[in-house]
Amino acid sequence: MDLGHEQSSMEEYSYVVVGGGIAGVTCAEHLYILHPEAEILVITATPLIKAVTNVLPLTKTLDSFDVEERPAEELKNNCPNVTVAKDTVAHLDADKQVIYTSGGRSFAYKKLCVCTGASPKLIDNSPHVVWIRDTESACQFQSRIQKAKRILIVGNGGIATEMVFEVTGLQILWVIKDKFMTANFIDAGAAEFLRPELDKEKSENTFPLKRRKYTVDKMEAGASVLGGALGPDWHTGLELKGDIHRKVTIETEVEIRKILEPVDVRQPGKTITTLNSEEGEWPVYVELTNGKVYGCDFIVSAIGVTPNTSNFLKGNKFTLGEEGGFLVNEKMETSEKNVYAAGDVCTPGWQPAQHWFQMRLWTQARQMGSYAAKCMWSSLAKEEIYMDFCFELFSHATKFFGYKVILLGLFNGQRLEGKYEILLRYTKGMEYIKCVMVDGRMQGAVLIGETNMEETFENLILNQMDLSVYGEDLLNPDVDIEDYFD
Numbered sequence: 001m002d003l004g005h006e007q008s009s010m011e012e013y014s015y016v017v018v019g020g021g022i023a024g025v026t027c028a029e030h031l032y033i034l035h036p037e038a039e040i041l042v043i044t045a046t047p048l049i050k051a052v053t054n055v056l057p058l059t060k061t062l063d064s065f066d067v068e069e070r071p072a073e074e075l076k077n078n079c080p081n082v083t084v085a086k087d088t089v090a091h092l093d094a095d096k097q098v099i100y101t102s103g104g105r106s107f108a109y110k111k112l113c114v115c116t117g118a119s120p121k122l123i124d125n126s127p128h129v130v131w132i133r134d135t136e137s138a139c140q141f142q143s144r145i146q147k148a149k150r151i152l153i154v155g156n157g158g159i160a161t162e163m164v165f166e167v168t169g170l171q172i173l174w175v176i177k178d179k180f181m182t183a184n185f186i187d188a189g190a191a192e193f194l195r196p197e198l199d200k201e202k203s204e205n206t207f208p209l210k211r212r213k214y215t216v217d218k219m220e221a222g223a224s225v226l227g228g229a230l231g232p233d234w235h236t237g238l239e240l241k242g243d244i245h246r247k248v249t250i251e252t253e254v255e256i257r258k259i260l261e262p263v264d265v266r267q268p269g270k271t272i273t274t275l276n277s278e279e280g281e282w283p284v285y286v287e288l289t290n291g292k293v294y295g296c297d298f299i300v301s302a303i304g305v306t307p308n309t310s311n312f313l314k315g316n317k318f319t320l321g322e323e324g325g326f327l328v329n330e331k332m333e334t335s336e337k338n339v340y341a342a343g344d345v346c347t348p349g350w351q352p353a354q355h356w357f358q359m360r361l362w363t364q365a366r367q368m369g370s371y372a373a374k375c376m377w378s379s380l381a382k383e384e385i386y387m388d389f390c391f392e393l394f395s396h397a398t399k400f401f402g403y404k405v406i407l408l409g410l411f412n413g414q415r416l417e418g419k420y421e422i423l424l425r426y427t428k429g430m431e432y433i434k435c436v437m438v439d440g441r442m443q444g445a446v447l448i449g450e451t452n453m454e455e456t457f458e459n460l461i462l463n464q465m466d467l468s469v470y471g472e473d474l475l476n477p478d479v480d481i482e483d484y485f486d
């Protein structure tokens, strides 16, 4: 097969990992531990990589951890058998087991793990639309915020939610297609619990600075490949502050119909919805599906991501999953021999455990990166391994509006088709605990605030113990349920 690539001398590695995000770095680190005598290569398009630090186990399936950005070379300090190539993968020949970079290099592998992450979906290519994915896009966002009086955020996931909370000193219009905010993560009750936080003027830096920062003058990879995706602390160190009073307006059950230039709204018959009495002309306008037209300084697109598979597809026979990720089996293998995938770029194709499902999150990128390393090593070493326990239960820890949030199992009644009961404990401004129950057995839970229930609830979901006899007392604060079930 003629690949049309300039051939420099080919380097050979036992393992090649593509991507310097959480999945790729975790994969390389675990390969180093499992196979210290093997030659491992990490190809990363950007000069900074992600490193997981301060890992603190919260439950059997859930760790809390910080993520630092580090110069890519530092990986070699901790893992001497790992070589880092700062380059972009342009093409893969899966039959020959060779990967080609845009820098004209080629690498042969025995096992390849693709951890190239995902890119934000954009509502439009207009210059008025921005997104946040990596350090560079977060810095660009910061510089636009400082001159803005009003921004429009579209999307209802974790990134949109954090942005609405973190940005202060300007008007925010939040456009969501669901009935209530943050619907990908919480239910209407929890949204109600968190809603008052939106009306508060945010105090300076709510979170301590967790991430050691490195700055790069210019991303070497250019505009075509993004750096590693940011995580929960994407806003730390950024000044996301305008100079007027913060005001959040939510438009629910709508989408953006059209993006309009000022000239378009000067037409007769166009009515503009105003939020204050003296509104001048805005740089851009947005028409919503409910007919309202709002002006703003710019639009933030936070409507999800698309896996970065394109540089690997030409000439190969990959099967892609529902969301366009590389479909992987229970050993993290794609449909091409000796090619594995982990993190945001993959879509699990195995029959999932009853209480697990994929969400493109930091936690899962780390878990998959580590498990993919085990799978690659076991295949070369001809060792048998079993699926990692973390895939038994969906678990995620995050912070929304300054509250600790823990999500376990089918926390939003996923897959249950509405056939479940809810047990609730709610103390305004303090905690919100929701359990999803089917026939007296716990299927999922949402814990907001310092509840310290995560370990007990994880056990109850994993054990599927019949809790019918406790009824609503399960959440009675006077009953110390941890003593019963731990």
Ligand code: FAD
Residues within 6 Å of the ligand: 018, 019, 020, 021, 022, 023, 024, 043, 044, 045, 046, 087, 088, 089, 090, 115, 116, 117, 118, 132, 133, 134, 158, 159, 225, 226, 227, 228, 229, 230, 231, 232, 233, 234, 308, 311, 342, 343, 344, 345, 360, 361, 362, 363, 364, 365, 398, 399
């Ligand atoms: P990425 O981190 O995207 O890494 C991909 C890597 O591959 C990058 O280094 C990239 O440069 C490289 N690459 C891509 N293409 C090529 C190529 N052709 N050649 C060479 N290298 C290439 N998750 C949470 O769990 N909690 C949160 O609170 C949270 N908040 C977030 C906030 C923001 C603003 C964003 C953007 C994401 C957030 N996430 C959060 C999601 C989380 O960051 C991602 O799920 C996770 O980082 C994915 O890791 P990854 O390693 O799969 O991919």
